[in-house]
Structure formats: C-alpha cells, structure tokens
Amino acid sequence: MPKNKRRVSIIGASGYTGSELARILINHPNVSIAHITSETHTEKLFSDLHPQFIGRLDTHLVSSESVRPEDQDLLFLALPHGVSMEFVKRWSAEGIKIIDLSGDFRLSDASIYEAWYKQTHVFPEGFAKAVYGLPGLHEDQICSANLVANPGCYPTASILALAPLIAGQYVDPRQVIVDAKSGTTGAGVKANNTTHFSNVNENFKAYGLGTHRHTIEIEEQLGGLHSSGTAQVQFTPHLLPIDRGILVTAYANMDKAINQKEMTGIFREFYKKAPFVRLRNEAPAVKDVRGSNFCDVFPYVDDRTGKLIVVSVIDNLVKGAAGQAVHNMNLMLGLDPTAGLKDIPMKP
C-alpha cells in the first residue's frame, strides 16, 4: 500500500453499493482499500463475488470482526438498514469516522424512523451525531462529522431538484409532488419477484404509493430549508427497466411569480459551488450521468399554467450512493472534494 494514502474499509461486500464503492475507490488517488468485509463469504475473494474485478481486486474478504477501527481512517457501511445501526453502535464510541450508506441515521430521530421503517432502532443516540451527507446543503457539518448518514438515492435527486426553490421561498412547500423513476439496482442485489428479469423487462410500474420511506427523508430535508420548517411531499416511485439511473419530475406551485430566466438564475446561484450539479438548458436523460457523480438539473417554468417543474437525473449507485459517499469521504478527510470522481458518464 503506497505511503500517504488514507486507509478505508468497506463493510459489506455483496451488495451493489459495496462493489460500486470498490469500483470508485480503487482508482482514487488518495486512499487505499484496507479491507472489504463479508460475514457469509469470508472464504472467498472479492473478485469471486464480482468477476469484473478479476485481476484488479483479488483481495480476500474478511469478517468485520477482524477490522481494527484504530487502523482505519474511515469506514463505509454498505449494509442493509437495520443491520447498519448495529455496526454504528459498536464503532461510534471508538471515534472512527463512519459513512453509513443505509437509511438508519438519515432521519431526525428514532421515533420517526420507527414509524416509517416499521422497525425498532437500537441506537437512538446516533441520530444526534449523524450529519445528513448531502454536500452543498450541509457541507460544513460534513467536513467535521464523525458519522455521516449518506442520503437515499431518491432523496438525493429530489432534494437537489427542489432545494433552490424551497430555500428561496419561491414555492409552497406543502404542495410539492415528486414523481420519481428508478432503475432496478435500487431494488438491490437480492433475487426476488421484484427483480426477476421478466417482471421488469418491457415493463414499468408505480409502487409504494404514499408509503415509501424516502418520503419522510425528502420532507425533513426540504422542510429544514424553508422558513416554515416543514414540507409535505407527494412522492411516487416507479420501477424502470434499466440497471441504473433515477429521474425525478418535481412539480411545485409558485409562491412568488418567477419566469424562466429568473428560475435559471436561482439555480445557477444556488449551485455555483457544487462541483457535481450541472444546470441544463433542456430536460436531461439518465444516461447523461450514468456511471458518474453528476446530478443534472433542468428547472422549467410553464407560463401557461404557472407551475414550476424541475427534472433531475442521477446515477442511483453513484450520486445516489457510492459516489456521494466518496464525496463525503473527501470532505471528511480534507481531500479535494472531486478526487476519484472524475469519470465521464458512460454513454452510450
């Protein structure tokens, strides 16, 4: 391992976020992957699970028991929600920097978590420590955080679409509609009827109407940006027959009349220091950002109806998970914020 490189480990090898973290970190100029853990595949190589890494990351998987936090600069938890909280509880006392990619610490407190996740939280104290890791909105806090809750994929695209309008008090935060569409990797690596090829391919459906857990995550974050302190979002996710990509079509009602030029200006100003948000002058497609950490945003004023529409796109595994986690890591370790995240979107 080269000198001067920071040591980071990935807890959880088998899911998509684990392999995507490895894909990005392996070419990161300032960090090295110390360990990748798995409790069920400890006899295997990482490249046995993910053959795309053959010859590049043939490292042995180890149990998380063998990770010594004091030897690590940072840990990524690429674990299911409900499991992740156990690890945060175990390790947060040790002062190690942690980025949790699960949903376990994204909300404001345990009671709200339990209401939406239908599950008991084992580490309610963690909520106070956790910083919501959406760079651009909470950048200073991220830089000094020990525990970052990496945002959900849908919330990342939704909040970035609406934040300038809500923070600028331009729209009614209680009449927001987020119609969201996600690729299938958002449903995880596990084989089940939802992810069966013939149930997804040549198909399209809405799911989780009115009940998806990301609803409250979006509402809390947008509410925090508005003078009223609250937001209500009608959130409808849909399943796209593609691997990667989220497209959000957000609708809002003006509280102040603004025209297209003003709307564009509001977004340009809001994101002038955001290295990964690209303001577009036409509706973006998910392939424009695939494999990259970009979020492309197109705000539109419909003069005929007086409504505001914002279309945003991300790669759910990068900007919606592993890429944003690496961005957060860069901030937490004092590195160049864009280090390791310079890949051009893979199109076609």
Next chain:
Amino acid sequence: MPKNKRRVSIIGASGYTGSELARILINHPNVSIAHITSETHTEKLFSDLHPQFIGRLDTHLVSSESVRPEDQDLLFLALPHGVSMEFVKRWSAEGIKIIDLSGDFRLSDASIYEAWYKQTHVFPEGFAKAVYGLPGLHEDQICSANLVANPGCYPTASILALAPLIAGQYVDPRQVIVDAKSGTTGAGVKANNTTHFSNVNENFKAYGLGTHRHTIEIEEQLGGLHSSGTAQVQFTPHLLPIDRGILVTAYANMDKAINQKEMTGIFREFYKKAPFVRLRNEAPAVKDVRGSNFCDVFPYVDDRTGKLIVVSVIDNLVKGAAGQAVHNMNLMLGLDPTAGLKDIPMKP
C-alpha cells in the same frame, strides 16, 4: 372473402398503427380486410413490409386511388396528422364511415388545432362532423358517427384515469397533474435520433414539457365532463425504454373529501359497463395489458396528504390506437363491442 363479413380497408400500411390494425382485424370474426394502401410501396406485399405476416397476409399493397369507398363498409386512416385531413376531406362527402387514427380531428375546432399543431388545417368543417372516439364517454355518438377521431394514446390513458373524478365533481379540474410515460413505439416507425436504440435503451427522459399536443386534447375532454366546462392539466410525457405501453400517474386535489372505499366505488360505478376498463386494487404494470385492449386503473387516496392519485396503464398501440379503433368500428357497424378484441395480454 366470406359472405356476411363487412369490408374494411386500412389506409396507410407502413406505420405501427397500420400493422397493428391488420394484426387485430385478421382474426376478427365479422370483418374482412379489403385493401391495405401505400403510396410508396405499391409494388410490394404487406408481408414484405411486415414479415410477421408472411403466410397470413401476403396481400398486395395498393394505392389509395384504387380504393372505391362505395365498396367499403369502413375505412381506417392510419396516416400521419396533416396527411389524414386530406383524405377525410376527399372521402367524407361520399358518406363512407371513417375512423381517423391521427390527431387531425380530435380537437374542438381548427383554430385550436392550428395553435397546438403549428399547421394549417385544410378541412375545418370536419371538426363539426367528428366524434371523439372514446367508448364509455361518447358511446352513443360513436354508434351513429360517420367520422370518428380516434383518441391519442396519452389522452386515452389520462382521460380514463381522471374522468370519474372530474365528472363526479370530486376534484379541482384546474390543478390536475398528469405525469405520463410511454414506450418508444409512440414515437413512430421512423428512424431518427429519438428512436435510435442507444438513445433509448438504458435511458429515460422527459420531453415536450408544457407543449405536447396531447395536453389540449386531455384538457378539452376533461373540461367537457366538468360543470365548469374547463380543465387545466400539467402534462409531462416521458420516453420509456420499452416497445409498448403507457403508464399515467395522475395527481388531483379533492374538492370533496372522499376515502379509499368511496373512490373505488366511484370508479366501479363509472366503468361498470366499460368492457375494457379493469379496476385494480393495486398499482398495475404496463405488461399487465400488453397486446390487449384493456386499460387497468388504480385509484388511490393518500390519507396523509389528502391527495388523490390514479395510476392507469394501456398498450399504446392497442387501447391507445388500433384496438380502440376496432372497438369504435364495432360500435359504428353494430357489432359486438368486444369482437376481435379478446386477446389476453402477452405476459411475460
């Protein structure tokens, strides 16, 4: 040609609606295909253009010049808008029954047409004769019509999703949002950048924000159902990486408080005589109706937000075009309304 069968012809062979009409009509118990026309492929067989028909419909294509309306019971115009109006103008004086699958006669008058289609209309008198062919809403008029304007694909799914709520005065018709997603056959058979495989595959995008021609078609039809006489719809179409299928997610604000049970009852009552509208108790997927004339509808009340959401799905080439045209033909010729339309959706 068997006795007693009605003679119908398809004007326009090369597009998807032409081949889909042939696919349905060839197994229709009461009609025979007299001619299929093409101005550019008159030396070819229909099955040369569409090899799926080899051995089943190896009929010679003929020029529309050679179609004698007096020998036909009904003509289907499967032509681009702008072209179709010329044929309607030519033939409507002859008293022949016509179903126009283009957008040329769906709106209320020529001035509105010209504003949205950016094109001069050559037969403004046609609007007064034309009946909007959405069975269930205008069934009596369709039965006695000589000219039926077959509805657009997006409008079919959108209007069927919202008609019970608008007609029942349950929602504000000026705050309706229709977020619609269509398969690529909706973009037509012509090869261009929009339909290039690598621009569609693994991709998803919004298009035509605020300007799509189907907006006014939906607004006019919904407006006609409401006591106020008008409706305003925020309509956003998206392009899905699939061949067939439209899914509409419609959002509306209650004018009268209704709960889930009442909403279901409203839809059940409204569609009790509609043979192709299926009321679902969960959000449908586009593959549930693929290849069939069904429109599956799921109305949902979000108690938390007070909003109404309706999800509807159709096959854009069947219920959104050729199947609905055959349904209209059945009504116009006094046949069993469901004749020729009994195919089960092809899933998987």
Next chain:
Amino acid sequence: MPKNKRRVSIIGASGYTGSELARILINHPNVSIAHITSETHTEKLFSDLHPQFIGRLDTHLVSSESVRPEDQDLLFLALPHGVSMEFVKRWSAEGIKIIDLSGDFRLSDASIYEAWYKQTHVFPEGFAKAVYGLPGLHEDQICSANLVANPGCYPTASILALAPLIAGQYVDPRQVIVDAKSGTTGAGVKANNTTHFSNVNENFKAYGLGTHRHTIEIEEQLGGLHSSGTAQVQFTPHLLPIDRGILVTAYANMDKAINQKEMTGIFREFYKKAPFVRLRNEAPAVKDVRGSNFCDVFPYVDDRTGKLIVVSVIDNLVKGAAGQAVHNMNLMLGLDPTAGLKDIPMKP
C-alpha cells in the same frame, strides 16, 4: 361451458408454460379449460397469480387431487421435470390423453434420462408409450398417442433447422454445431441469480457448455432421421436479455454438394405440409415470430467455404412449449391442426 367443446385441464398454474397454455386455450374454438391446478395456491384465483387474466379467467385454482381424469379429454402437464413423471405414472393407467411439457419422457429410455438429468426416473415404462411431439416429424404417431412428450424449446428450433438436411443425407450428422440463444423465460419463473434483472439486462453469456440436457434430445431426434442412426451435436446455449425467443445458428458440413437453390428446394419440399414452418429468404429475427407458433427457417449455403448454415427462430413459450402442445392436442383430439394458433406475431 359450451356444448361440444372438449374439456382440457392444465396441471400446474404458476409457471410460464401454464399461463401461456391458458392464454392460447382461452380463445381456442373447440376446447374449454376445465381446471387449472396448483398445490400451493389453491386458495387463489388464476388471475391472482397472473393479473393479465383479470376479468377473463378468474377461475379458482384447485388441487390436482380434485381433477377426475375420466371427465377430461386431455391433460396438459405444465410441471417441472422430475415432478411430471409422478403425475404421468399416476394417470397413464387411466387411459387419459396426456401432453407432458416437461423433459421427463422426451428421451429414448430411463438410463439415458438418468445420465443427462442426474436424477432417478420413477416411471421407466413411460418411455415406450411416449411419442415425441414434434408435428411434421412424428405426426401420425402423435395423432394416435395417449402420452405425448412435448419437445424442449431448444430442440424444437434445432431439429427443425436441421431435419431436412439430416433426413436427406446431405450432411455429416456427426459434425453438427448448434449455437443457440434463448430469451430469459426459458430459465423459468423462479427468481434466482440467473434471472435477476441486472444479471441479464445489458448482458449476454454462454452457459452449460457441453453438458446441457437438450443436447441428447437433439442428437436422438436427428440421429433417428439419418441412415446411420446417430448424430453428434456440439450444442452451446446462450442467455439473451429478452423475454421470449430462441434463435439457432446451425452449422453443418456437406456430404453431397448442394447449392443455394437446391438447399431452398429441399426445405420447401420437407416442410410443404407443415403449417407453422415458414421458409424465409433472409435471416429471420426472433421478433418475427414472437407470440406465435411459427418457426421461421433460413437455410444458407456459403459457396466460399462450402459450409451449410441454417438460422431458425421460434417463440420458446409458444412453438417451444405451449403452442406446440396445443398443436399436439389438436392432432390428438382430431381437430383442425391450426385451431387456436392463428395469432399474428406481436411486432413490435
């Protein structure tokens, strides 16, 4: 149930062959579906499992225990191999006509079955009774059979591609290569890593090199057509990222020199009475036959290399399973061979 219709039942409701049988039989002019069985979903409707049938086939699933063979004209076994043999054993004594869609009785005897299927056969006597149900090759025997082993999907496409050449002694039956590609429904309805969307989508792979069970089925059938009595086939299946469709590219070495015109003539003659084999004059695509019972075949002589190539395509769920089973049923019950099988391929 209409008079005069034959009563048939489908044993096994949950798989793709079960639902595809129902899709075809529901519009068959001469038969009615008496029962559809399931041992695990007996409390449900068939349309609960397969929502595409809502409103059309809302029949209650029943246990196979409640099917009285004496009330049935024919039974379709849409069961996994290994399970099917149990039912054949139970019912074959009763004289009921059975079409088994599994692989349990396609081979010549139990020892060969056990060598390739790695499984004990519980009803070795069945092999003598079973007729291999490939109409065109064994039509007379099918007409008088009580037990038909419905061919495998790959074998159907492979045998139809090569039978005219092997039967005519034009090629060396021991140097045949079958490079086959199948859609994912061939892997079944069960969710596992093989059928996970992201493992199939945008992907393509070979599998089962040298060991696939369909190898011996193809070899036995082709061998039976040749004067030598044997054939050796190098069979390589691949998994396509599509739902339906098999394309076979078969390579053979000439034993007699023939040119393109002769080759076309050989195929035309061989299939002159086969209602579902279409001889093409260019390489067919799988979508040309999707949803239909057609097998499109294109034989090609490469003058430069002296090799023969045949490309064939089928829909694996129709001609490769349920459609061919219905064709067999028509023959066994003395009906029009093409009854219920007149659907045009669904393209696009």
Next chain:
Amino acid sequence: MPKNKRRVSIIGASGYTGSELARILINHPNVSIAHITSETHTEKLFSDLHPQFIGRLDTHLVSSESVRPEDQDLLFLALPHGVSMEFVKRWSAEGIKIIDLSGDFRLSDASIYEAWYKQTHVFPEGFAKAVYGLPGLHEDQICSANLVANPGCYPTASILALAPLIAGQYVDPRQVIVDAKSGTTGAGVKANNTTHFSNVNENFKAYGLGTHRHTIEIEEQLGGLHSSGTAQVQFTPHLLPIDRGILVTAYANMDKAINQKEMTGIFREFYKKAPFVRLRNEAPAVKDVRGSNFCDVFPYVDDRTGKLIVVSVIDNLVKGAAGQAVHNMNLMLGLDPTAGLKDIPMKP
C-alpha cells in the same frame, strides 16, 4: 495544458469511437486532447454533441483543416472507412503518428480490400506502412509504427479467442467457426432501420452470413499465425439488444489431442504478458468487461465430442475500438501500456 503531456487529437467527433476516445483520454495521466475535429459541427462544442461531457470537455470543435500535424504527437482517426484513407493519404507523408480506427488499412493489400469492401482504395501504398494494432500479437511493430490500423471489434474478440490454438498448431485453421454476437453500438451512431429501437429491442438476428468484412480480417490474422499461412473462418455475426459488448463463441477441431488442463495452460502461457486478457475458468458474460479494456477468455475442451470451444468477451467500444487505440498509443509513445485504461468494468 500541463507540461510534459503529449498532445493528441481526435479526428471525427460525432461517432461513438470519437466520444469513447475522449472519455478515456480525458483522464489519461500522460496526454492532453489538443483538438477534436468535425467538418459538420464546427460551430458547436464537443459537449453539445455529447452532453455527458458538459462541464468536463466543453471544447470547440474545429475543422481538420486547422489541425497542424507538426504540433501533434499523435492523431486518432475516428472516421468511417472510405473517408479515413483520404486523411491517412494526406497526413502520412508528414511523419505524424496515426492510429486509424476504421477498416481502411487492416488488410494485406488494396486488392483484397476492394474485393471485401466493394470500394476503390485511394492509398494502396498505405498497406505496406500500416501495422495491425493488436497488442500481444504485433507488439514490437506497433511500438515503432507510424501508422497503426486499429483492429475491428469482431476480429479483436475472435483473434484473441483463437490465436493460442492456431499459433500452437493445435487446431485445423481451415475448419474454424466463429459465431459472434454484438451490441448495437457496433452498428454506429447513425439512425436507420437497423438501429431503430423497436427493431433491436426484444429482438435478435443474424446478419451478413458469409459476407461480413471482418471475415477476411480474422482469416488473414489467424492465417499469419499458422504454419500453413492460411485460415478459413465461417463467421456469423448477430445483433444483440444491448448497447455494448461482443461475445464470440468459437469452435475448432483438434489437430493434436489436448485436455482441459493443457488447453488452459496454453492460454495462460500465450497471454502471460498481456495486461488486458483475463483467462477465466467459466464462461464470461459481456457485462464482466463493459466499459473496460479487458478481453475475458474461456477455453473449453468437450471430452465427449473432441471439439474445442472458446468463449471471449470484450466491450466493442473499448477493447474493440477506443481502448485498444489508446493501448496502441501508449506503445507508440513509449508510455506505460496500461496508462489511462485502469477503469473497472461497470457492472451492473
């Protein structure tokens, strides 16, 4: 532009190879992109044509007239065949290093070119100068070449699959079958019926039987490796409904009996210094290499039939085009052969 970086230009901006070269070169540690040319879009930015580059490569496109060869270390010609030869003719006198990604200089002489490409060659002298740029086979010549003909996509996968067997004299070079399957980007960026979404999606077909231009390219290269000096290949390409990826299934007859262990050893030895060829112990999938410069190869001996089968996969735009071109550039400029080519395959 940083000091010490070599200056390279891309001639031809609009195709997939042009954008893929830019995607790779932009993160290459040792080169800078000096110019990207287009004759038809000179008023635009590169990112106008390819929005994935917005914010990363917003460079103005220039006419090739304005490229001064003497200021360039190397030129990539990302042009159609037939056009490329004009540029090579113009520039090769100037001593500038050129990598031609078209097919114009891959064959042995102009007469063979004209026979297979059905087109007059304007620069027959170029064939003597051109080195076939398949690193591993012709590495020394590439290092000292001024003109490299970058291999075709199918030939790259086919030759790498068979070279160890042919070079080792293990198989009959006149009985080779290459059954190849390619993603749709191989058909280019131009919109036509071949690349129309609904003609590709859910579809699969063979094309160019016996006549594809890559046949002769494979034969010449393999022939050059064999003691007989010639090879005859039955090459059948197929079109996959995916963006990227080629899978080759190659069949050969043993001239010497070898077993699986020996076959594996032959490949290991042959590719021991090839940084991008990965020897696999199971059949690889195209997604295992997507977006990367890897070629994964699986050689298999079928003991039952005595045949050898080799499955190989590449990304046609990377190893089959732009990535291999960058590999060649690295060799020609004396850089680390793997520089700029360390991306992990993007999976899922």
